[in-house]
Amino acid sequence: MSTTVDNPFFARVWTAMSAREPESLRRLRRENLAGLTGRVLEVGAGTGTNFAFYPATVTEVVAVEPERRLAALAARAAADAPVPVTLTADTVEQFRDGEPFDAVVCSLVLCSIDDPDSVVAQLYSSLRPGGELRYLEHVAGTGARARLQRFADATLWPRLAGNCHTHRHTEQTIAAAGFQVRGRREWTLPRWAPVPVAEFAIGRAVKPAGPTER
Ligand SMILES: C[S@@+](CC[C@H](N)C(=O)[O-])C[C@H]1O[C@@H](n2cnc3c(N)ncnc32)[C@H](O)[C@@H]1O
Numbered sequence: 001m002s003t004t005v006d007n008p009f010f011a012r013v014w015t016a017m018s019a020r021e022p023e024s025l026r027r028l029r030r031e032n033l034a035g036l037t038g039r040v041l042e043v044g045a046g047t048g049t050n051f052a053f054y055p056a057t058v059t060e061v062v063a064v065e066p067e068r069r070l071a072a073l074a075a076r077a078a079a080d081a082p083v084p085v086t087l088t089a090d091t092v093e094q095f096r097d098g099e100p101f102d103a104v105v106c107s108l109v110l111c112s113i114d115d116p117d118s119v120v121a122q123l124y125s126s127l128r129p130g131g132e133l134r135y136l137e138h139v140a141g142t143g144a145r146a147r148l149q150r151f152a153d154a155t156l157w158p159r160l161a162g163n164c165h166t167h168r169h170t171e172q173t174i175a176a177a178g179f180q181v182r183g184r185r186e187w188t189l190p191r192w193a194p195v196p197v198a199e200f201a202i203g204r205a206v207k208p209a210g211p212t213e214r
Contacts, residue, residue, distance in 0.1 A: 001093040002114050004066065010162030011069035018047045029053050029107065032136040032202055038102030041126060043092045043119075044109035046070050048077025051085055061085045064095050067162070092119055100128035107136040110170045112163045120177040130209040133179055139186070140167045141199045152196040166196040171203065179205035 030053045037057040042050060045063035047070055054061060063078070065071040066089055078085035088095060092113065104123045113119045123133060141149055149167035158165055175181060184203030189195075 002066075002091045003094060005091060005162075007067055007162040008069065009160065011067055014070065014162065015047055015073060018049045021049065026053075028136055028202060032107060032134050033058075033105065036103050036105075036134065039099065040103045040105055041095075041097070041101045041123070042105040043123070044106070044112065045074045045087070046108075048074035048081070048085070050105065050107060051077045051081035051083075054081065054083045056082060058083045062097065062101075063087050064090055064092050066091045092122070097126065100131065101126050102128060102131050104131070104133045105135075106133065108138065110135070110137050110173070111165050111168050114163070116168065116170065116173050117176070120173050120179075124177045124179065124207055127207045129207055131207050132182075133174065133205040133207075134203075135170070135174065135205065136202045137168075137170045137200070138166065138197045139171060139199050139201050140169050141188075145196075145198065149196045157196060164197075171201055174203075174205050178207065180208060181205045 029050050033050060033053050033055065036055060038059055040054070040058050040061045042061055042063040045065040048063070051061065061081070061083060063074060063085055065074050065087060068089065071087060071089055075087055078087055104127060110116050110120070127133070140146060146167060153165045153167050171181065171184070182204050184201060186199065186201040189198040
């Protein structure tokens with residue numbers, strides 16, 4: 001279980017990247033948050049790039065960000081956010097809250113968690129019945145791309161990219177936790193890009209409203 005996240009190199013890289021996000025990624029962030037209501041838990045908020053896109057129907061965002069350099073920037077973004085944002089320095093594994101959430105938001109974060117199966121199960125428990133997980137994540141590729149990803153994951157990539165793992169079957173993990181995926185789509189960046197991160201998925205996964213639905 002992660003109790004600290006301390007990635008000075010990645011924090012610098014991510015700060016630069018998130019300050020220059022293309023409009024296409026901003027559109028995806030907006031889409032991932034569209035229609036949310038009530039109390040929301042955001043996991044690994046980074047510099048707080050999502051905060052500006054929460055709809056006014058969200059009453060509170062509780063954002064977990066344990067990397068202190070990124071959390072300092074997230075605190076600034078929280079102050080300018082259109083909805084109330086409370087920031088906590090816990091890792092998601094440490095985070096506990098007595099009240100169930102209406103939604104959980106994960107964007108580009110389930111790749112960086114040590115044990116995604118147990119964290120996604122924890123997120124499932126933190127939701128009210130009928131609540132939903134919104135995700136925007138990069139996911140495992142197939143064939144030669146899978147081999148490239150496995151090589152990257154076994155060598156330098158996680159160390160350079162804040163524990164990011166490129167070959168993760170994140171949507172299988174989400175379904176295995178008990179979520180029902182009600183809307184999803186995927187896309188791949190151009191094949192010529194020799195980078196291990198190219199396959200992405202966005203989706204809405206619902207915690208069934210009653211025990212019989214599971
Ligand atoms: C690639 S960044 C994405 C940031 C943000 N979600 C976004 O969409 O811009 C991954 C984030 O996950 C955070 N993170 C890594 N391990 C974590 C953990 N165990 N608990 C909570 N956050 C974590 C990192 O500190 C970092 O901010």
